Amino acid sequence: MPTHEATQPPDTAAAPAGLPSDPTPIHESADPALAAERRHLAESRSALRQMRERTESLEAQGGNAVSTEYLKATLYHRAKALADDPNTPLFFGRLDYGVDARPVDEEPTAGLAERFYIGRRHVSDEDGDPMVVDWRASVSRPFYRATRRDPLGVELRRRFGFAHGSLTAYEDEHLTDPPATDVADGVGTALGSRILEAEIERPRVGPMRDIVATIQPEQDDIVRADLSGTVCVQGAPGTGKTAVGLHRAAFLLYAHRDQLRRQGVLVVGPNDSFLRYIGDVLPALGEIDARQSTLAELVGRTKIRGTDPPHIATLKGDARMAEILRRAVWSHVKEPSEGLVVPRGARRFRVPAYEVSEILAGIRARGVRYGAGRAILPQRLAHAILLRMEADGDSPDDRVQASVARSRPVKAYADELWPAVDPAKLVFRLLSEPEFLAEHADGQLDVAEQVLLRWPTPPRSAGSARWSLADAVLVDEAADLIERTPSLGHVVLDEAQDLSPMQLRAVGRRCSTGSATVLGDLAQATTPWATRDWTDALTHLGKSGAHVEELTKGFRVPASVIEFAARLLPHIAPTLAPPSSVRRTSGDLVINQAAKVLPAALDGVRTALDRPGSVGLVVPDARIRAVRSALDAAGISYAVLGDTDDVDAHLDVVPASLVKGLEFDHVVVLEPAAIVAAEHDEVTGLRRLYVCLTRAVTSLQIVHAEPLPAPLSG
Incomplete structure (x- = not known):
């Protein structure tokens, strides 16, 4: 050739x-x-x-x-x-x-x-x-x-x-x-x-590019999979899973344009930096109808201003919370203590309490949302009144039934039995009222878990609460119990391994009657509540019948880099097949142990900047300020990911917590041991390090003073 x-x-x-x-x-x-x-x-x-x-x-x-x-x-x-x-x-x-x-x-x-x-x-x-x-x-x-x-x-x-x-x-x-x-x-x-x-x-400069010229057969199978089915892609670093998901969205918009233009296509990413990075791919392919969102934006019914410690966020993300919320919502429906009486002219029509109970049970047996049942109840009560009017010799029609349903006695009676529920106020009560939580968490959470779940110092009201992302997901679940969340035609969910069961349920609601493309890598799971098994994750998403496809051939990460990073796999994801690079060039891997890491890192950055392509300096989050000061003193121009919308900088300083999903031609990783130590446990820390090490397309430099983590030092 x-x-x-x-x-x-x-x-x-x-x-x-x-x-x-x-x-x-x-x-x-x-x-x-x-x-x-x-x-x-x-x-x-x-x-x-x-x-x-x-x-x-x-x-x-x-x-x-x-x-x-x-x-x-x-x-x-x-x-x-x-x-x-x-x-x-x-x-x-x-x-x-x-x-x-x-x-x-x-x-x-x-x-x-x-x-x-x-x-x-x-x-x-x-x-x-x-x-x-x-x-x-x-x-x-x-x-x-x-x-x-x-x-x-x-x-x-x-x-x-x-x-x-x-x-x-x-x-x-x-x-x-x-x-x-x-x-x-x-x-x-x-x-x-x-x-x-x-x-x-x-060389890569600026946002992510499309891969239409380089799609491989195994990727093409996923891209062209039928709209009716959900596909889960377990993809090792460099296998192009994100690009495959975006190209699948573009393909489906092409093949089912009228349907998806009506129903909508949504791309869900882990953070704003990631969405900015991938933001040009679909427009470059001529597709401008897909919406992109983070999970926080998706569940933004309340303003997110707070954070939870990892163990509390994990508990709030537990699937058991769905049953607790269901009980709490439906607990507002009351059994009648007396019947309904409706005056019509000189006559009074009465529906006894036992019959109202039967009406309530019939509505609940239909499996409708709480809000839909609340809307149905006045009509059912009015129908019962109309039956009595007919038995009394009248011939009422639908207009009379509508009038009765809107009448003050019926509305007041229905509101008493089936009151309106505000989802944020409901979650506020669960997190601030011990008795209310204990009532609905019985058999789901033990006493110690209930204590953890509650706010130590409850805010005055739902409006003044410092809601966390985990809280917002609970509010979103409660809102769906009250009014059904509209479903889109297709959702592309990236970095799905980092979502909790409750977060997966939140995304699944957005494609309950549609399909999804689920993208992730269990080896890159870095949250305390992360997915450990795709079968469980897909069940929480509501797509238990999805097909799981594993991609292990790496097209982006050089062989020397992926082989070095793969030393971590037996410790972080022992069930996964190790990735392999199909590229001819092995790439450059340099490991530099230095007494003073910042000067050594700056030397590595200067070397990388002399070469074509983008440069990423991956830093433990706690050391961002020190790195910025060193770069400023050295007169090196840079952008800090997360602090700016600039995706065209030659050098990006990247907090380790934000590097997932990104790629750079040249990567300098500062102090791997500190990246591991920053996480809540060693396994999660090694997974975070695995992510950091696999962002390089051409060269990787590791600069450290502390000993490398044991799996890498052999």
Whole structure:
């Protein structure tokens, strides 16, 4: 599979880093193939611009003002989806079907059945013929799936190399060649393509990129899984699970656009820094309809201003709290002590207490939410009154029943038996009133657990309480018991291993009638309440029948780095298969023990800054201030993750607690032992360290004065 490169004019970017140096550079004039592909790229960009201009020129003329505004919004979103970033390749591959597709001048030959350019979105010419086919279309799937053993009808697969939007190289794979020559022409990479490997290793600056050009078959299976099913991805570091989840959302929006535009798609991430990091992926794929949120934003019915100690947060996140809340909500329904009497003119109609009890029991037996039952009760009471009116010779209709249901005696009686419940005030009572908690926690929590759960010094009211995230999740559960939470069509949940059972229930409510893509790694579980088993987690999410897929082939983390970090696995996740790197380059791993760690870390940072790509300095949270002072004194420019929205800084100082899900070309990890010691137990600390060590794409430097944790020191 030879790689063809082109010598660029002085004002254009060079070929992507990582492309082989052995092929002789070919000038554009000497390579008609490259010239033809560049013409197609220019024509495709022109066609995309015309598609956008046609959309922007359309006038929205609905039948009325409302429909006109709706059409305007639709056209605006369509034009926004057709935006073209000149620095992003419009297509990255080509498929040729039919006769042997090896023309000398790259012009279509007589007998060539079909040719498709595969890209990030569909582009058509003025006649409607495709110039670029969306990567999500079924015709594009052979680009990711075809092999010489099973070519799927493809004669030739071509990959393109780009730099800053300019086409710089191409690489051909003739799928009609015998299977024995799968790795041909001395390419010899684990991925089978130097362009593919160069794209994976391309320096990272700014937010996360899409991976449409590098999707592997096992990832493609997950991306294209049917909307009706929930998929759980257990993915080792560097396997691309986050990217797979985002591309699955993009694929589902493409394949089920009308349905999901109505029902909605939600991406849930662990924190704001993570969401900013992944925020450009879906828009780059032309998808702007998916919403992104943290769990705190999702359950933000109360303002979160406080935090809980780990053992109390763990207790509040326990699944037993769901039953306690259910009991507390429904305890407000009272049995009648006397019947209902409703005057109508000169007559009085009475419903005895025993019949009202039967009505209450019938409503509860229907399994409705508390609020729905409260709305039903006046209608059922009014119906009982109407039966008595009919027995008395009247002929009341539905309007009379509605009038009776709204009457003061019926409303007052129903409110007494089935009062309104405020979810925040309910949780406030549970956390501040010992008797109320004891009544509903009987058989669920022992006395010691009840004492832990209660606020030591209860606030004056629910409005003045310093609610924690765990409290907000309880309020969200109570609110769902009262009024059903609307379900979305699909939810992508990342870093799911760090969620408690109650937090999983909160996310599951948002896709109760839809499906989910659950992403995580049990080895990276760093919260005290973290998931230990995907079966249990999926049950709490309400998706017990989900399919679990394990990804172990790493495309991002270099071999030397992942092998070093994997020394921790027997101690933090002994049941998981160890990850492996499929990259040709092993990466750089430097372990530097120094008496003074800050000067040594700054030297490591300077070395990393001299190389292309992003740099992350991962620091124990407690040492952020000292690191900032040292960087300021050294005159090194930086951004601190969590303190700024800047995702384009060359150097990011990253608290160890926020590094999960991020990646950098070069990583410097400061004092691993301190990262471990900061957690509530050693296993969790080693998991946090595992996360920190596996963020590097090219190089990892470890700077320490304290001894390394025992699993790493062997």
